[in-house]
Amino acid sequence: MKQHHIFIYALIGDPESFNGAPTVTPADIQNQINKAPAGTEELVVHIHSRGGGVDDGFAIHEMLVNSGMKIRTIIEGMCASIATVIALAGSVRQMTKNSELMIHNPYAPPGAISGDADDVQVAADRLAATELRVINFYNEKTGMKTTELDDLMKAETKMDAPTAKDNGFITEVLPELKAVAVLKDENSKDSNPNTSLMNKMMKSVSALTGKMDSYMKKVEKATGVTFEEKDNNDDDTQNRDFTLTTGQVISTDVDEDIAEGQAVTWRETGAEVADGDITLEDGTVLVIVDSKISEVKSTDEGSGHEDGDDDKNKDKKMTIKEATAKIKQLEGEKASLTSENSGLKESKKEVEKEVTTLSQKMEFIGKNIESVYKPHMADQRFATKDEDDGEEGNRFAKAKERQKTYRDAPKEATA
Numbered sequence: 442m443k444q445h446h447i448f449i450y451a452l453i454g455d456p457e458s459f460n461g462a463p464t465v466t467p468a469d470i471q472n473q474i475n476k477a478p479a480g481t482e483e484l485v486v487h488i489h490s491r492g493g494g495v496d497d498g499f500a501i502h503e504m505l506v507n508s509g510m511k512i513r514t515i516i517e518g519m520c521a522s523i524a525t526v527i528a529l530a531g532s533v534r535q536m537t538k539n540s541e542l543m544i545h546n547p548y549a550p551p552g553a554i555s556g557d558a559d560d561v562q563v564a565a566d567r568l569a570a571t572e573l574r575v576i577n578f579y580n581e582k583t584g585m586k587t588t589e590l591d592d593l594m595k596a597e598t599k600m601d602a603p604t605a606k607d608n609g610f611i612t613e614v615l616p617e618l619k620a621v622a623v624l625k626d627e628n629s630k631d632s633n634p635n636t637s638l639m640n641k642m643m644k645s646v647s648a649l650t651g652k653m654d655s656y657m658k659k660v661e662k663a664t665g666v667t668f669e670e671k672d673n674n675d676d677d678t679q680n681r682d683f684t685l686t687t688g689q690v691i692s693t694d695v696d697e698d699i700a701e702g703q704a705v706t707w708r709e710t711g712a713e714v715a716d717g718d719i720t721l722e723d724g725t726v727l728v729i730v731d732s733k734i735s736e737v738k739s740t741d742e743g744s745g746h747e748d749g750d751d752d753k754n755k756d757k758k759m760t761i762k763e764a765t766a767k768i769k770q771l772e773g774e775k776a777s778l779t780s781e782n783s784g785l786k787e788s789k790k791e792v793e794k795e796v797t798t799l800s801q802k803m804e805f806i807g808k809n810i811e812s813v814y815k816p817h818m819a820d821q822r823f824a825t826k827d828e829d830d831g832e833e834g835n836r837f838a839k840a841k842e843r844q845k846t847y848r849d850a851p852k853e854a855t856a
Contacts, residue, residue: 445477445510447486453493453501453523458550464493467500474508483511486531492522495547495571499523505530516540516611522547525610526575529582534611542605544579544590545597547571583609682708686720693734699725703734 447470451463474484484505492498505512505527514531521543528534528542536542547568554564576590583590585608602614680692683699691714694704705714705727713732720726728736 442482442511443478443480444483444485444513445474445481447473447484449486449501449524449527450489453490453527454497455494458494465490465501467497467504470501470504474504477510481510483513484508486512486514486527488514488516488520488524488528489518490521490524490527491519492524495523495575497523498526501527502530515615516542519543526578529578529610531612533613535613535615536602536605536611537615538602540602541599542602542610543597543599544594546594547575585609684722686722686724691719699727699734699737701734701737704732705729705734706732 449465449470451465452459454464454466456462456464477484486505511533512531513533514528514535516528516534516536518537518540520528520536520540522545525542525544549564549568554561572594576587576594579585579590580587600608600610602611605611606614680694681696681698682690682692684690690708691705692708693699694706697703699721706712707714714729716729716731718726718728724739726738727734728738
């Protein structure tokens, strides 16, 4: 069965009614319902809430039962006051063994009732009507007698999972809180959709890493540059740079003048200089063997031949012959590099495609993480006592005390 998960992990109603505390509103829940993928058959509603506004709680209940989907509610921690009304929206109602359910009479927050005796009586009648509304609702959903419910609510009754099941508030006690997934891979047969999705993500990352490694090896082969991690902890090494006649810059492993035995690297990439001859700007020729300077030839060194026309012409002929061979060699290398470049472009396209696919999957995860904390108005309060402890004291106790004051007041009140 294809499921969509909804989370109610806060108070219910307007944040201003709860001193700015995070809340969940009917609009938030409707938004979560609207995000259900096509073909969703069941809404799984996770609840951990101490209650809130009566009208908001009933509105969320109606949204769920009228969604056209099967409703499963799971109590995960605390389900108190009007949150119990939302929990009763499920045809399947589950509760973890360490959770708690609490019911009590609705009340008006301090300052909500003001005016003369008639105004106070109107407010009292409204509270009584709300109380009856909740009792009748519980009676219909649980099958408990209204008189029993009335007593339990007046006593502010807390129930553990087995008791809540015996009283009809839930249908099943869960042995433990099971991990749930916000996202689900529709084609996965894994019982944990979240695990399946993460496995696919890791496979994509692994495949992308492999392709990037292959791409870098092709670059190394085409350029002769080896990509290796540098040791960032070696801060004591001092180098000196030298510019070649080609404009490239090399670095020696010591801060000294050029000398035999010094290791040589390309400053731009850090790669070792290949074996052969390189020429500095001043004409000095360096013979490189195993990436080290094996010989330094100054500009005034002769060719080793006697001055004579025959020897000079012989040297020139040899130079032309060698140059011709070098040109052919370079033309072959050019063709090879052209082929390598074409292969690199194709590899680059594959890597870019994989990166784009991976980015889209990460974006999909971000868009499907639910956020349910937005402001909305609530008319009446229906929350636990401890929810209101703070600077204003125990609101529930104050409301009860005020009601007692009204009952005990003389019938003839002065204006």
